[in-house]
Amino acid sequence: MEPYVKDALLEWKDEIEQQKKEIDEEYEKVKTELQLYSYKFGITKQVIQSTINEEMIKNIKKTYQEPFEEKYNELKQQLKKLEEKRSVFNMFVEKIEIASVKESNS
Numbered sequence: 855m856e857p858y859v860k861d862a863l864l865e866w867k868d869e870i871e872q873q874k875k876e877i878d879e880e881y882e883k884v885k886t887e888l889q890l891y892s893y894k895f896g897i898t899k900q901v902i903q904s905t906i907n908e909e910m911i912k913n914i915k916k917t918y919q920e921p922f923e924e925k926y927n928e929l930k931q932q933l934k935k936l937e938e939k940r941s942v943f944n945m946f947v948e949k950i951e952i953a954s955v956k957e958s959n960s
Contacts, residue, residue, distance in 0.1 A: 860954055867950040874943035881936040888929040895922040 898919045905911050 855954070863950050863954050867947060867954075870943055870946045870950065874940065874947065877936060877939050877943060881933065881940060884929055884933050884936060888926065888933055891922055891926040891929060895919065895926050898922055 898914065902911050902914055902919065905914065
């Protein structure tokens with residue numbers, strides 16, 4: 855492999871790794887937020903189960919449970935998309951490494 859080609863591939867790999875790093879950081883942030891909403895939703899559900907007053911239950915559901923559940927589901931979807939992105943960028947890095955090594959050995 856010509857040095858120019860190898861250098862260009864390695865430079866591209868660095869770009870991809872930087873993007874992957876940003877995706878990983880966002881993934882961790884979303885994962886933490888998802889955990890928080892999981893707790894909020896779970897606690898709210900327990901409080902509702904321990905409450906007898908129907909008016910209070912209705913109010914708690916409207917004020918807390920429904921928005922928490924909605925945010926939780928939204929974060930789950932966002933995490934799933936980020937996992938897919940991570941996988942794709944990992945493939946890029948692997949393929950670039952393989953091409954670099956393969957060509958170097960030729």
